[in-house]
Amino acid sequence: MTPRPPLLARALGLAIARPFRDEVLSDLLDDHHGCHGRRSSMIAAAALAAAILRSAWDSHRHARLARAADHHSRGIRMTSFLRDLRFAARALARVPWLTLAALVTLSVGLGAALTMYVVADGILNAPVPWAAPDRLAMLSSNARALWGVRLGDHEEVAARSASIEAASAWQGWQATLTDRDGITSRVAAASVGGEFFRMLGVTPALGRAILPEDDQLGREPVVVLSDATWTRYFAGDPSAVGRSIDIDGAPYRIVGVMPAAFIDPINWAIFGNRPIGAWRSAPEVFDRGRRDKTWVGFWSVIRLKRDVSIDAAASEISAIARRIQPDSTGAPFTIATLREANTRGVRTTVYALLAAVVALVLIVCVNVANLLIGRGLGRKGEIALRLALGASRGAVIRQVLAESAILAGVGTGVGLLLALGGVRAVRAIAGPYGLSGRAFEFDASAVIAAVALALVTTLLCGLLPAWRSSKNDVQIALRETGRSQGPSRASQSLRRLLVVVETALACALLVQAGLLGRSLVNLLSVRPGFDADRALVTSLSLPPVPFARLSEQTALLDAVFANVRRMPGVEAAGTITDFPMSGAINSTSISIVGATAEPTQTLVRAIDGDYFDAVGVPVVRGRGFTEADRQGAAPVALVNESFVAKVLGGQSALGRQAVVRGVVREIVGVVRDVREFGLTTSGDVTLYTPYRQEAQDWMRSGSTLVVRAGDDPLRLSASLRDAVSRAAPGRPIGAVRLANDYLDRQLAVPRLQAIVIAAFATVSVLLAAIGLSGVLACAVAERLREIAIRLALGASRSSVARLIVGQSLWVTGIGLAGGLVGGWLLSGVVSGLLFGVTRTDPAVIGGTTALVLITALIASWAPARRAGAVDPMRTLKQ
Amino acid sequence: MPRQSLGELELLVMLALLRLGAAAYGAAIRAEIRARVGRDVTPGAIYPTLARLEDRGLVKSVASDPLPERGGRSRRVFELRPQGLKELRRTWRQYAVLAHGLEPALDPERALGAKKP
Numbered sequence: 001m002t003p004r005p006p007l008l009a010r011a012l013g014l015a016i017a018r019p020f021r022d023e024v025l026s027d028l029l030d031d032h033h034g035c036h037g038r039r040s041s042m043i044a045a046a047a048l049a050a051a052i053l054r055s056a057w058d059s060h061r062h063a064r065l066a067r068a069a070d071h072h073s074r075g076i077r078m079t080s081f082l083r084d085l086r087f088a089a090r091a092l093a094r095v096p097w098l099t100l101a102a103l104v105t106l107s108v109g110l111g112a113a114l115t116m117y118v119v120a121d122g123i124l125n126a127p128v129p130w131a132a133p134d135r136l137a138m139l140s141s142n143a144r145a146l147w148g149v150r151l152g153d154h155e156e157v158a159a160r161s162a163s164i165e166a167a168s169a170w171q172g173w174q175a176t177l178t179d180r181d182g183i184t185s186r187v188a189a190a191s192v193g194g195e196f197f198r199m200l201g202v203t204p205a206l207g208r209a210i211l212p213e214d215d216q217l218g219r220e221p222v223v224v225l226s227d228a229t230w231t232r233y234f235a236g237d238p239s240a241v242g243r244s245i246d247i248d249g250a251p252y253r254i255v256g257v258m259p260a261a262f263i264d265p266i267n268w269a270i271f272g273n274r275p276i277g278a279w280r281s282a283p284e285v286f287d288r289g290r291r292d293k294t295w296v297g298f299w300s301v302i303r304l305k306r307d308v309s310i311d312a313a314a315s316e317i318s319a320i321a322r323r324i325q326p327d328s329t330g331a332p333f334t335i336a337t338l339r340e341a342n343t344r345g346v347r348t349t350v351y352a353l354l355a356a357v358v359a360l361v362l363i364v365c366v367n368v369a370n371l372l373i374g375r376g377l378g379r380k381g382e383i384a385l386r387l388a389l390g391a392s393r394g395a396v397i398r399q400v401l402a403e404s405a406i407l408a409g410v411g412t413g414v415g416l417l418l419a420l421g422g423v424r425a426v427r428a429i430a431g432p433y434g435l436s437g438r439a440f441e442f443d444a445s446a447v448i449a450a451v452a453l454a455l456v457t458t459l460l461c462g463l464l465p466a467w468r469s470s471k472n473d474v475q476i477a478l479r480e481t482g483r484s485q486g487p488s489r490a491s492q493s494l495r496r497l498l499v500v501v502e503t504a505l506a507c508a509l510l511v512q513a514g515l516l517g518r519s520l521v522n523l524l525s526v527r528p529g530f531d532a533d534r535a536l537v538t539s540l541s542l543p544p545v546p547f548a549r550l551s552e553q554t555a556l557l558d559a560v561f562a563n564v565r566r567m568p569g570v571e572a573a574g575t576i577t578d579f580p581m582s583g584a585i586n587s588t589s590i591s592i593v594g595a596t597a598e599p600t601q602t603l604v605r606a607i608d609g610d611y612f613d614a615v616g617v618p619v620v621r622g623r624g625f626t627e628a629d630r631q632g633a634a635p636v637a638l639v640n641e642s643f644v645a646k647v648l649g650g651q652s653a654l655g656r657q658a659v660v661r662g663v664v665r666e667i668v669g670v671v672r673d674v675r676e677f678g679l680t681t682s683g684d685v686t687l688y689t690p691y692r693q694e695a696q697d698w699m700r701s702g703s704t705l706v707v708r709a710g711d712d713p714l715r716l717s718a719s720l721r722d723a724v725s726r727a728a729p730g731r732p733i734g735a736v737r738l739a740n741d742y743l744d745r746q747l748a749v750p751r752l753q754a755i756v757i758a759a760f761a762t763v764s765v766l767l768a769a770i771g772l773s774g775v776l777a778c779a780v781a782e783r784l785r786e787i788a789i790r791l792a793l794g795a796s797r798s799s800v801a802r803l804i805v806g807q808s809l810w811v812t813g814i815g816l817a818g819g820l821v822g823g824w825l826l827s828g829v830v831s832g833l834l835f836g837v838t839r840t841d842p843a844v845i846g847g848t849t850a851l852v853l854i855t856a857l858i859a860s861w862a863p864a865r866r867a868g869a870v871d872p873m874r875t876l877k878q
Numbered sequence: 879m880p881r882q883s884l885g886e887l888e889l890l891v892m893l894a895l896l897r898l899g900a901a902a903y904g905a906a907i908r909a910e911i912r913a914r915v916g917r918d919v920t921p922g923a924i925y926p927t928l929a930r931l932e933d934r935g936l937v938k939s940v941a942s943d944p945l946p947e948r949g950g951r952s953r954r955v956f957e958l959r960p961q962g963l964k965e966l967r968r969t970w971r972q973y974a975v976l977a978h979g980l981e982p983a984l985d986p987e988r989a990l991g992a993k994k995p
Contacts, residue, residue, distance in 0.1 A: 020926055024924075027924075051920065055920040058920045061923070062926035062927055
């Protein structure tokens with residue numbers, strides 16, 4: 001019986017030189033099978049093992065012989081470049097610490113740079129699913145870049161402008177979709193005109209798009225679904241086309257399904273993570289938009305003619321706008337390419353981070369150059385000897401360049417690996433920053449960027465030392481080497497210059513980090529106007545019924561409120577159409593009866609239950625809504641303090657009458673302001689109406705339920721779901737979130753900016769400190785003799801140490817001055833991200849100065865101590 | 879490219895190949911050397927040597943038809959190239975020229991035997 005030779009053989013066979021392993025092993029096994037019959041199995045196995053080991057030994061010996069013979073015959077043909085590389089590799093291996101320092105510096109710097117490159121590329125050049133996207137631009141009203149326009153204005157501009165090829169306006173809202181089983185849910189949707197899909201140059205994956213003939217009043221209402229909606233409601237069944245679906249209670253025939261890759265231009269820009277799920281034909285909406293001059297809720301996208309630049313179009317459209325609205329001052333529109341409009345929020349961040357990356361890469365290169373120059377100084381003798389023995393300058397430069405080529409190559413390789421990890425990390429955390437849809441992929445351009453970086457790094461890091469080394473005068477160098485001294489003024493001042501550059505760059509980054517850090521602190525101290533810690537927020541869908549059947553909705557709401565209020569720990573419950581900071585706008589022009597002022601764009605919110613108690617917004621004057629403010633009672637409204645200040649000029653609001661969407665409402669109370677669009681903007685004019693008096697059907701079809709808990713709100717979330725489903729079967733609520741989440745989302749990006757820039761600044765300060773301390777150490781080593789003479793002539797040790805520290809502070813001071821100026825220039829990039837802090841903030845400048853000087857003192861501590869500890873007798877005898 | 883004389887094992891392998899004729903497995907070469915010279919050369923030495931000869935263009939190898947009894951695994955057969963034969967002749971001539979007249983010292987048994995009546 002064979003005692004499992006294959007396993008034994010395979011294990012031992014690993015010792016055989018790889019190229020021959022299989023053949024050798026198979027021959028040995030043949031031998032083994034040929035003779036194992038004659039011996040006992042144990043002995044046979046032992047013999048096989050011995051044979052394998054012997055063969056393994058032989059295989060390596062003979063393979064080495066073969067290699068040696070190869071080298072002998074090929075050595076002469078080996079290109080001098082390869083020889084340079086091999087020589088450089090051996091030279092680098094002789095100074096492992098310096099090599100390691102340079103490699104770590106390079107790979108960390110390049111890794112960070114590549115990561116940021118991929119992220120920036122993913123954000124700024126994300127592929128867009130529209131034809132010729134660079135000719136698409138977005139019009140928005142000047143008041144706030146993300147506000148829509150009047151439909152009339154849009155149509156005037158489209159008709160009069162010579163630079164517009166096609167234009168489309170559409171209107172987005174939160175629709176209530178009802179499926180066959182009567183289950184409803186809220187979906188971001190858009191009412192579009194027939195030219196919408198054609199202007200974007202997209203075709204549906206199934207069926208047809210919405211066509212111009214669907215725009216006529218009285219036509220059958222049709223809808224095009226997004227891929228996600230189609231999957232969710234019809235499980236991807238192609239026969240869905242032709243069937244019907246209810247939108248806000250009215251049936252629409254499904255005519256098409258968009259491909260999964262299609263993105264609505266507006267959901268990309270405005271709704272963030274809420275992709276538009278359905279596009280419907282809605283001639284009545286456009287009809288209303290044409291008649292209602294107060295309605296600015298339309299998105300407007302235009303396609304420019306082929307040869308028209310965005311700037312030319314902008315000035316032409318501004319001129320038209322001034323003609324159609326002669327009373328408004330300045331341009332009533334802003335115009336931006338769609339790409340720009342869609343990356344507006346992150347663009348500045350990306351540029352700021354790219355600037356930080358460029359600074360860091362420069363610092364990395366300077367630091368490596370510094371290390372290599374320092375090394376070049378140390379081996380002047382060696383190079384001088386080689387020059388004396390007949391090496392050409394070119395050969396010496398080539399050899400030194402080869403060293404930096406190896407460093408750059410290995411550094412780029414490791415940096416690429418780090419970047420792979422970095423991009424993976426970015427992908428993992430991208431969700432909260434509204435970037436989850438972006439593909440952060442390594443593509444050819446990233447690899448090309450890496451190669452370009454490696455080349456630039458090689459040239460930057462290699463040229464200076466190579467140039468310096470080869471300029472050495474042979475005789476002087478050899479003489480100096482003999483005396484083991486050589487304070488070359490030129491090379492020292494070059495290295496000092498590099499440290500000055502490094503310090504300046506690090507200092508400039510520190511200024512940015514300080515400014516962003518202070519902005520973050522300021523943001524953290526902003527009060528949103530509502531109590532976010534104890535309010536739970538979720539979405540609630542209500543049956544879409546006309547105002548006449550309001551009782552169907554209010555019965556449901558009453559049941560929900562009753563159930564929720566019975567839950568232990570619940571203090572108040574209410575609803576609002578659009579929760580603050582949820583991104584919804586929902587505004588209209590409101591005029592005051594008896595006032596001569598222009599109507600004012602005002603945010604309108606319909607509320608029900610104890611909404612203000614639930615979010616902790618106090619009523620400061622008058623009263624809140626009561627149960628008496630219902631259908632049929634005198635229409636009332638509440639306004640916020642900014643409304644009083646801006647619309648009423650600070651006069652008393654109580655008893656004044658406001659015209660809201662055609663209804664005259666008496667203002668019965670004033671509430672505290674709430675930040676509606678984020679922490680950085682305040683003073684939005686807001687008016688609240690009672691839900692039960694809201695005649696606009698779409699204002700009532702869905703709501704946000706807000707519940708205030710006495711303590712530990714998140715504990716309530718499961719029982720909240722139960723309570724609502726018992727009161728309203730078939731109307732599941734959305735995700736239950738703490739109101740604080742809305743704030744956290746506001747803070748996420750500034751926090752990330754501050755952290756990333758601070759990380760860059762920290763790394764760069766550390767690198768600068770390493771560079772400074774290296775230069776000082778080198779200076780001390782070169783001036784040992786001078787220092788010894790000073791000491792011998794009576795200088796005190798502390799004065800010698802002060803000499804070194806003084807040199808350090810001198811170098812740092814110049815870098816600091818340059819860095820503060822550079823930091824001020826660089827802060828122009830981040831100025832859009834700053835909040836409550838000016839670019840010349842004294843605390844930031846003071847802090848940067850102190851930090852840099854302290855770092856310089858620490859960096860000079862060891863060299864200064866060494867200078868002070870020089871033994872004059874021993875040094876001078878040497 | 880400087881010419882390199884054949885090493886001892888290389889010479890043995892090439893002579894065995896010449897003796898075996900058309901084509902031979904590594905195992906057959908080993909067996910031939912063992913049978914003629916009485917030296918047990920391990921496969922671990924044979925294959926690197928063959929690889930080296932192949933690199934130098936003296937020997938070529940061809941994958942043989944898969945052997946049915948070995949689970950279809952294909953093995954290599956080796957063959958002397960004309961260049962290899964030339965090299966073998968050159969090396970042999972060197973030995974012959976140098977050894978000319980030294981037969982009594984190099985091979986006393988045969989030399990003496992020839993003189994015996």
